[in-house]
Structure formats: structure tokens, C-alpha cells
Amino acid sequence: MLGGWIDNYTQSVLIFTGINIIAAYSFFAPFKTGQVSLGQAGFMAVGAYASAVLTQKFGFPFIVSLPVAGLFAGIVGVMVGFPALRIRGVYLLLLTLGFAEIVQVIVLSWDYVGGAQGYRNIPFNPNTLGYVAVVIIALIVFFGRLERASLGRAMDSIHQDETAAEAMGIDVVRIKLFAFGAGAVIAGIAGGLYAHQATYIDSTTFNVMLAVEILTYVVVGGGSTYWGPLAGATVLTLLPEFLRTLREWLELVPVAWTDFFPMNRIYDFLYGFLDFENAKRLIVYGLILILMMIVRPDGLVTRDSLMRLHFLRWTARHA
Amino acid sequence: MLERPVTNKTCLAVEKLTKRFGAVYALNDVSFDVTAGHIHALIGPNGAGKTTFFNLVTGALPADDGRIVFEGEEISDRRPFRRTLKGIARTFQNIRLFPHLSALETVMIGEHCRSYGSIWQALTSAVLHKPFNEAREERRMRENALELLEFFGLAGKHHTKASDLPYGDQRRLEMARALATQPRLLLLDEPAAGMNPHETVELDELIIRLRDRGITIILVEHDMRLVMDISDRITVLNFGTKIADGAPDDIQKNPTVIEAYLGEDVPL
Numbered sequence: 001m002l003g004g005w006i007d008n009y010t011q012s013v014l015i016f017t018g019i020n021i022i023a024a025y026s027f028f029a030p031f032k033t034g035q036v037s038l039g040q041a042g043f044m045a046v047g048a049y050a051s052a053v054l055t056q057k058f059g060f061p062f063i064v065s066l067p068v069a070g071l072f073a074g075i076v077g078v079m080v081g082f083p084a085l086r087i088r089g090v091y092l093l094l095l096t097l098g099f100a101e102i103v104q105v106i107v108l109s110w111d112y113v114g115g116a117q118g119y120r121n122i123p124f125n126p127n128t129l130g131y132v133a134v135v136i137i138a139l140i141v142f143f144g145r146l147e148r149a150s151l152g153r154a155m156d157s158i159h160q161d162e163t164a165a166e167a168m169g170i171d172v173v174r175i176k177l178f179a180f181g182a183g184a185v186i187a188g189i190a191g192g193l194y195a196h197q198a199t200y201i202d203s204t205t206f207n208v209m210l211a212v213e214i215l216t217y218v219v220v221g222g223g224s225t226y227w228g229p230l231a232g233a234t235v236l237t238l239l240p241e242f243l244r245t246l247r248e249w250l251e252l253v254p255v256a257w258t259d260f261f262p263m264n265r266i267y268d269f270l271y272g273f274l275d276f277e278n279a280k281r282l283i284v285y286g287l288i289l290i291l292m293m294i295v296r297p298d299g300l301v302t303r304d305s306l307m308r309l310h311f312l313r314w315t316a317r318h319a
Numbered sequence: 320m321l322e323r324p325v326t327n328k329t330c331l332a333v334e335k336l337t338k339r340f341g342a343v344y345a346l347n348d349v350s351f352d353v354t355a356g357h358i359h360a361l362i363g364p365n366g367a368g369k370t371t372f373f374n375l376v377t378g379a380l381p382a383d384d385g386r387i388v389f390e391g392e393e394i395s396d397r398r399p400f401r402r403t404l405k406g407i408a409r410t411f412q413n414i415r416l417f418p419h420l421s422a423l424e425t426v427m428i429g430e431h432c433r434s435y436g437s438i439w440q441a442l443t444s445a446v447l448h449k450p451f452n453e454a455r456e457e458r459r460m461r462e463n464a465l466e467l468l469e470f471f472g473l474a475g476k477h478h479t480k481a482s483d484l485p486y487g488d489q490r491r492l493e494m495a496r497a498l499a500t501q502p503r504l505l506l507l508d509e510p511a512a513g514m515n516p517h518e519t520v521e522l523d524e525l526i527i528r529l530r531d532r533g534i535t536i537i538l539v540e541h542d543m544r545l546v547m548d549i550s551d552r553i554t555v556l557n558f559g560t561k562i563a564d565g566a567p568d569d570i571q572k573n574p575t576v577i578e579a580y581l582g583e584d585v586p587l
Binding site: 142145148149150151152153156157161164165166167168170171172173224303 | 377379398399400403404408409411415416417418419420424427428429430431432433434435437438441442444445446454456457460480496497499500
């Protein structure tokens with residue numbers, strides 16, 4: 001579709017950025033009601049395997065298998081969400097983590113979906129970029145509307161004080177369950193998109209590290225407004241690309257400037273550091289997370305900053 | 320001002336209400352009726368079980384024993400939000416506002432349960448209304464909320480974050496939020512706590528105006544002047560047990576009550 005005017009490499013970077021954005025929104029939905037889930041990678045796995053089975057073993061077209069995979073992940077999500085309703089904080093974190101581990105063990109030991117060898121030969125979808133774009137636009141519209149509506153406010157109030165929200169007549173249980181289920185649907189769709197782009201998935205594709213990365217996107221981007229997940233996932237996914245460019249710039253530095261101690265050591269260190277591999281990426285994520293917690297704990301985009309931005313326009317319209 | 324409705328209808332009846340925390344009885348076999356249209360004060364020394372009583376009536380805590388009957392219907396087993404829908408609203412002793420919501424949004428949270436019957440209604444209204452066109456329901460909610468804020472003297476502060484408001488305003492905002500749920504019974508947990516004398520006098524009038532709107536009020540308060548001035552009836556708790564129940568004048572003369580308050584610096 002777009003393959004004509006952007007090269008394959010750029011296209012694949014854009015697709016994985018997009019899938020990460022969708023995954024970030026899947027974390028954002030339950031987070032809006034105060035539920036912190038480390039199970040989003042598990043729901044992605046459910047969606048990915050469901051879509052792979054539907055297309056490869058039953059011959060469904062991708063346009064059908066993707067929403068069905070999302071729906072299936074959503075049903076699983078509601079089933080996990082029920083026990084998750086009663087618990088909070090670190091215990092919820094552990095419950096969702098446990099769920100993700102169970103999913104991993106099931107796909108690892110179930111030969112029907114490839115078992116330890118992984119699921120091979122998933123039909124490749126040439127239009128993933130288009131699908132990703134449509135899903136992201138739909139999510140932005142959905143969460144944008146939610147934020148301006150009574151239901152979104154009710155979700156925020158649950159996040160901030162569950163007891164008070166319930167005392168104000170808000171059906172906390174149902175809204176939390178809805179948010180958890182919606183998050184699972186979105187994660188399932190992200191998983192489905194991933195499966196047909198990568199064409200190979202196994203039990204380690206959707207591991208705990210992925211869940212932590214998804215969490216990092218929202219923490220760095222900001223969880224108080226729907227722009228946060230978009231900003232966080234984009235910045236963190238494209239960061240290695242930026243740093244790679246930085247490395248190319250570093251090569252332009254004249255040798256004479258760095259040919260003496262200690263500049264040569266610093267140069268070598270930076271040059272090596274910017275050679276971005278998986279392990280180093282995680283170190284950088286960790287550093288960014290620590291830095292964010294210190295300088296901007298509410299994330300890059302916060303509700304307060306947006307409110308300041310829109311304040312004059314807003315008051316003019318509504319006062 | 321509205322003519323005060325004179326009825327003898329019972330708004331809330333509690334029968335043999337009991338709540339234990341381990342071996343301690345926070346409430347023990349407490350029974351009394353609250354007449355519709357009354358300001359009914361609930362007083363007692365610290366730890367007498369007043370806030371526990373509120374938590375049981377609103378459903379924040381389950382009762383161990385006893386019945387709670389609201390307008391002739393038993394509500395003992397209902398979830399807290401169902402009781403709010405029935406018409407019971409409360410404020411909290413230690414203010415529990417939503418810190419990141421503005422005053423206006425806070426009041427609109429109270430209106431949510433009256434505007435949308437179910438989450439599906441709220442969801443379809445949120446997602447399906449015309450693009451870039453504000454839903455009619457939202458506008459109605461905001462107008463109501465602005466009216467309530469004005470009633471509670473918070474006009475002009477509707478865009479201030481709840482946590483940035485001064486203490487007295489936060490107390491009044493809690494009352495506005497509770498009132499937005501359209502209650503027929505309002506439970507006020509120490510509304511005068513932390514207010515200056517001037518604000519307390521205003522609070523007197525405010526509570527009386529609420530009663531004149533036809534709202535029954537149960538008031539937990541340590542400010543005895545406020546309690547004696549505006550209450551129609553007073554129930555006294557001590558160590559979870561009801562020790563007296565009557566008109567303000569009778570309570571002031573009641574020897575058991577005076578004994579319970581001995582040693583406490585509270586002028587009766």
C-alpha cells in the first residue's frame with residue numbers, strides 16, 4: 001500500500017512502533033481506572049495465537065481473524081478481570097503477571113500451536129501498516145471521546161479514590177471490568193497484528209519483559225491523558241533509531257579532536273554505547289525510567305500541562 | 320424559601336445494628352429512627368461509632384448484624400452505589416475528593432449516576448455522539464453542576480483542581496458532590512471540622528437550606544453549638560451503644576450524656 005514510497009526498513013520500523021502504541025493503549029485502558037496490569041503481553045499472546053490459528057488452520061481472512069482474536073482476548077480478559085476486581089496495587093501486578101506466565105506455559109506445551117518450536121508460517125499480511133494506522137486512529141478517537149465524556153471522568157474518579165467514587169453512585173465493579181476487558185481486546189489486536197507481520201511467534205515472544213516495556217511506555221508518556229501512551233511508545237520505540245543516527249554523526253567528528261586522552265576513551269565508550277542492541281536498550285530504558293521518576297513523575301504529557309495549554313480556549317467556550 | 324414539609328414519615332430506620340472489629344464492638348445493638356425532613360444529629364465521644372454508623376448505612380462496611388431500612392425498603396445487602404441510587408449520599412470525615420479533578424468535574428461525577436442508567440448507555444453516549452459536538456446530556460450536567468457550585472459558594476472556582484482548594488471549600492465541594500447525586504438522605508460527617516467560626520455560621524444556614532429543600536440530614540459533629548442550634552433530634556452514642564435519643568433540650572439535661580462527656584472539653 002505505502003510500500004511504493006517508503007522503503008521496507010522504514011515501513012517495518014513504523015509498523016512495530018504502531019504495534020507498540022496499540023499495546024501502550026491496552027495498558028492505558030485498565031490504568032485509567034487505577035488497575036496496573038503486567039498481563040498485557042499475555043493478552044497479546046492470546047490474540048496473536050488466536051489470529052494465527054484462525055488464518056492458518058481454518059483459512060479465515062485476516063480482516064476477520066483480527067477482530068475475532070481481539071474479542072477472544074477480551075473474553076479471557078473479563079475472566080481474569082473478575083478475580084482482579086477485588087485486589088489492588090502490587091497484588092494485582094502479581095495476579096496479572098501470573099496470568100501472563102500461565103499463557104506462556106500453555107503455548108509452550110501445546111503442540112497444536114507449535115509448542116516449543118514456536119508457531120511457524122503464519123500468513124504474512126502485506127497491509128499491516130494500513131491496519132495499524134486505522135487501529136491507532138480509532139483508539140485516539142475512542143480515548144479522546146472517553147476523556148471528554150462522563151464515563152471517562154468516572155474512570156478517572158475510580159483511579160483517584162475508589163471508595164469515594166462508589167459512594168457517589170458509580171458502578172465501580174462494572175466500569176473496572178469494562179476497562180480491563182477493553183484493555184485485553186486492544187492487546188489482542190496488537191498481538192494479532194504482530195503475528196502476521198513477524199510470521200513467527202513462540203512462547204518467549206510475549207514475555208514479561210514485553211509487559212514491562214508496555215508499562216514503561218505509559219509511565220514515560222504519561223498515564224493521565226490519552227496522548228501519553230502515544231508519546232511514550234513513539235519516543236521509546238524510535239529512540240534506538242535516533243541513537244543510531246547519533247552514532248553516524250559521531251563518526252563525523254574529526255579524528256584530531258578525539259586523538260588524545262581522555263577524549264579517545266570517552267569517544268570509544270559513546271561509540272560503543274550507541275551501538276544499540278537489545279540488552280543495552282533495556283539499560284537505557286531503565287535509566288530513562290529512573291530519570292523520569294525524578295524529573296517528571298507524571299510522564300511527558302500530563303493532564304495538567306494540556307489543561308494549561310487549552311485553558312484559555314476552554315474557559316472561553318464553557319464559562 | 321420553601322415551606323418546611325411537616326411529616327412523621329420515617330426516612331431511615333436501623334434495627335439492632337451491630338459491627339465488630341475483632342473483639343471490639345464498634346456498634347452494638349443500635350436501633351433508632353430518623354424522621355423524614357429532620358436534621359438528626361449523631362453525637363458521642365471519639366470512638367463512639369459515629370463514622371462506623373455512616374459506613375454501615377452507606378454500605379462502605381458490611382454490618383455484622385441488624386437491619387437498615389430506607390424509606391420502607393431494606394437495603395442491608397445492597398452495594399454502596401445502589402444505596403446512592405436509592406437516595407443516600409454522604410460526605411467523608413477525612414475529605415475524600417478526587418485530587419486531580421476540577422471542582423466542576425467533581426460535581427459532575429456526582430451527577431453521573433443520575434444521567435446514565437448503565438455503563439453501556441454511558442459508553443454509547445461517550446463514543447457515538449456526533450464528532451466535535453458536545454452531547455446535550457453533558458451540557459445539562461455542567462449547567463446543574465455550576466448551579467450547585469454557586470449554591471455552595473464555590474462560583475468562579477469551577478476550574479480549580481480539588482486539591483488546590485482551601486480546606487473550607489473542599490468541605491463544601493464534598494457536600495456539592497454528594498448533593499449532585501440527588502439524595503433524599505444526606506449523611507454529613509463532621510462538616511464543620513477545620514472551619515473557622517465564620518464559616519461554621521455559614522454552614523448552619525447551608526444545612527438548614529438543604530433541609531428546607533426536603534432533604535433529611537444525619538449530622539455527625541463535635542461542634543456542640545452547631546448541633547444544638549440546628550438539630551431537630553439527637554442520638555447519643557458511647558462505646559458503640561445508644562445511650563440517649565431525644566430533642567436537643569432533653570439531651571442537654573440528660574445525666575447519662577453528661578457523664579459520658581465528663582473529662583472531655585465539650586460544652587454541652
